[in-house]
Amino acid sequence: MSHILLIVGGGIAAYKACELIRLLRKAGHSVRCVLTEGGSHFVTPMTLAALSENQVFTTLWDLKDEAEMGHIQLSREADLVVVAPATADLMARMANGHADDLATTLLLATDTPVLVAPAMNVRMWLHPATQRNVAQLRADGVEVMAPDEGAMACGEFGPGRLPEPPAILAAIEAKLTPAHRPLAGRHVLVTAGPTHEPIDPVRYIANRSSGRQGFAVAGALAALGARVTLVAGPVTLPTPPGVTRVNVETARDMAQAVTDALPADAAVMVAAVADWRVEAAE
Ligand SMILES: Cc1cc2nc3c(=O)[nH]c(=O)nc-3n(C[C@H](O)[C@H](O)[C@H](O)COP(=O)(O)O)c2cc1C
Structure with missing residues (x-):
């Protein structure tokens, strides 16, 4: 900043x-x-x-x-x-x-x-x-x-x-002098939060990830001058200043959003991606 x-x-x-x-x-x-x-x-x-x-x-x-x-x-x-x-x-x-x-x-x-x-x-x-x-x-x-x-x-x-x-x-x-923005010109990808894997329109498999760590990492990287893409699972945290946020729900959505955001110079993947999905959601 x-x-x-x-x-x-x-x-x-x-x-x-x-x-x-x-x-x-x-x-x-x-x-x-x-x-x-x-x-x-x-x-x-x-x-x-x-x-x-x-x-x-x-x-x-x-x-x-x-x-x-x-x-x-x-x-x-x-x-x-x-x-x-x-x-x-x-x-x-x-x-x-x-x-x-x-x-x-x-x-x-x-x-x-x-x-x-x-x-x-x-x-x-x-x-x-x-x-x-x-x-x-x-x-x-x-x-x-x-x-x-x-x-x-x-x-x-x-x-x-x-x-x-x-x-x-x-x-x-x-x-602004590079000293304040050592990551200027770099693109960093960050994932954060849980994913929700639907069972049916009402129920889903999830975990208790808050997303706070990834959001804090994304904000800190942006403050250092990086262009930051934050792929976020379902959380209600405010988007840190200067960060581009992509909201996703499932692990598959997250994988797609990460692929779409490439190329990146670095990635910090702290999302708690669900380990399971049902074979065929109703
Ligand atoms: C309606 C109006 C619009 C003005 N627009 C400009 C402008 O766009 N550019 C400019 O150099 N001066 C403009 N002026 C003149 C300046 O307001 C004036 O030179 C003033 O002393 C500038 O003071 P400052 O630069 O200390 O704010 C405008 C004046 C009026 C009344």
Whole structure:
């Protein structure tokens, strides 16, 4: 699991930050949000807090926040700082080293890698000032994603749309240092839980496997960066973040699901597969 500090700027695409938080959480990352003054006109701190399940920071001038989690600590605690959406104004202030709000102050104070996903009107994006700022940010070591091209909220067409949240997630995962995700690029197959072998539509042969061990193994592997397929017998456990779950009932279903999930780099087979099945279930 990595810690992402997400700065949400004041653009119409701020609503897409909500989807990005959901994807990051699903992929097993923790998210802490900073909402700019502009951003708060588009999404509320409450929405970001509910989705991230974390406190949202909105101002530099909060005595309580500064005492408990100062802006320097906020930026240094993260594995990656992501600015999405990054407005033209926010990028201009970043490129020129301003520190006039919480977002720019912690961006100036951080030595953590920074990924920027811009979103703005096509003319704003193509303006020489913005292009200068983007070039400066890139020269300073900031990764600035290319915006998407297409129809915009303002009715114009061209480059400037926020890259879609799954693309931002992919850029984030690529940027996280391998030290945090030593299994990145690996596919691991995990089986968990019991199987149920029907006798008739009501009765079945089963065992008392809880599935907990396999689910814990799958979650830990996903947190280390692996792509995990979890083939689960009939249990009601929640799917660990970032894990693809395939539900099965019988041993034959499980064998088929395992075969379908191949190839895999490794497999952890902790399911309690039933030893018996009736010759012909009614
Ligand atoms: C309705 C509306 C939509 C806006 N959308 C954008 C946008 O998509 N991109 C952008 O760079 N600025 C946009 N702006 C301008 C920014 O909100 C403004 O520059 C603000 O100061 C940015 O502050 P922040 O980047 O600190 O959040 C918009 C303004 C309004 C009123």
